[in-house]
Amino acid sequence: MLVLPLQGPAKRVGRDGARQGGYARRVIAFLAICLPIFAVIGVGFAAARFRLIQPAMIDAVGAFSFLFALPALLLRLMAAQPLGRSFEAGFFFGYLGACLTVFGAVMLAALPFRRRGPAAAIGAAAAMGNVGYLGPPLLLPLLGERGAGPIAMSIMSEVAVVLALGSVLMAPAVPGAGLRNGLRALRSVALNPVLLSIAGGALLGAAGVPLPGPIERFLGFLGAAAGPTALFALGGTLARLKIDQRLLAAAGGAVAAKLAAYPLLVWVVLGTVLRLEPFWVQSGVLLAAMPTATNAFVMAQRNQAAEDEVSAVVLFSTLIAAVAFPATAWLMAPPVAVP
Known part of the structure; x- marks a missing residue:
């Protein structure tokens, strides 16, 4: 009789221990995926900061990734899946709506203190995540090859739409400047x-046309270089940004919007409003939690619109995301394969 009361707590202790062990393994799995990726960014940052490589070499590595490796990776992954499996209309329009909401809200918040162009630059910095460079190496290990679909739709939302809209709004107040910027942005999108x-x-x-075996292997071999080269080039680019302490406060709001408000809004839209299946909600939140893309800085620099503040947003959001992204992944608990 004395044994019976002890069996319940013993079983509970066993279950609790197993659950805690599962949590520990899952945390280790998240860290094993995320930290090495941000470490490659750190290697690129250190190589550029200590002048182990020249800026032209960083640009060449980035160009290789953007022009060849990343397109090969996405082409192979998208072609291997039926369109109905990789594309979800609710996800695309829900994610795009959240993206434009963040862009507009941050821009409007900045307008009382800045002209339209700089305010639009800060809004774009809060809405444009580094989904092209960071999306594949971070999401594919977490969600599998099906993650290529959400990555593709987020690129279409944050690059195609925000890039074109931001270019128009950042144009100087000169007749025809907005139209010229818009046409230039559309041309850039069309040739991206x-x-x-x-x-x-x-x-x-x-x-339903399968890629021939040799072409599929070629794209797989070339696409495997996308992650390391993109991350290394990103680190080298961050090392060239000039930041001082006064920019920390100026960039704080946009960084908070990018890493906290944006993922939370995507979670509400996709999960609560649209009630999509967990895969799409997890994918959307993780993509929204990516740090600001360096494209936002390039666009601000080209239009001479708050380039210092945007460079600070890019750098600080990337540094914070090294901790914030694994934490977000842990909260969303995507189906990581834990041995």
Whole structure:
């Protein structure tokens, strides 16, 4: 009789111990995926900061990733899936709506203190995540190859739409400047190799046309270089940004919007409003939690609109995301394969 009362607590202790052991393994799995990726950014940062490589070499590595490796990766992954598996209309429009909401809200909050161009630059910094460079190496290990679909749709939202809209709004107050910027942005979008590879892969997936074996292996071999080269180039680019302490406060609001408000809004829209399945909610939140893309700085610099503040947002959001992204992944608990 004395044994019976002890069996319940013993079983509970066993279950609690197993649960805690599972949590520990899951935490280790998250860290094993995320930290090495941010470490590659650190290697690129250190290489540029200590002048182990020249700026032209960093640009060349980034160009290789953008023009060749990343398009090869996305083309292969998109072509391998039926379009209905990689594309979800509710996800695309829900994610795009959240993206434009963050862009507009941050821009409006900045307007009383800045002109339209700089305010639009800060809004773009809060809405443009580094989904192209960081999305594949971070999401594919967490969610599998099906994650290529959400990555593609987030690139279409944050690059194609925000890039074009931001370019128009950042244009100087000169008649025709906004139109010229808009046409230039549309041309850039139309010729963007990443977007073209997404479109080509989606068409192949919709048609059910498999890639020939040699081509599939070629794209797989080339695409495997996308993650390391993109991350190394990102670190080298961050090392060239000039930041001082006064920019920390100026960038704080946009960083908070990018890493906290944006993922939370995506979670509400996709999970509570649209009630999409957990895979799409997890994917959207993790993509929204990516740090600000260096493209936002390039766009601000080209239009001479708050480039110092945007560079601070890019740098600080990337540094904070090294901790914030694993924490977000832990909260969302995507199906990580734990041995």
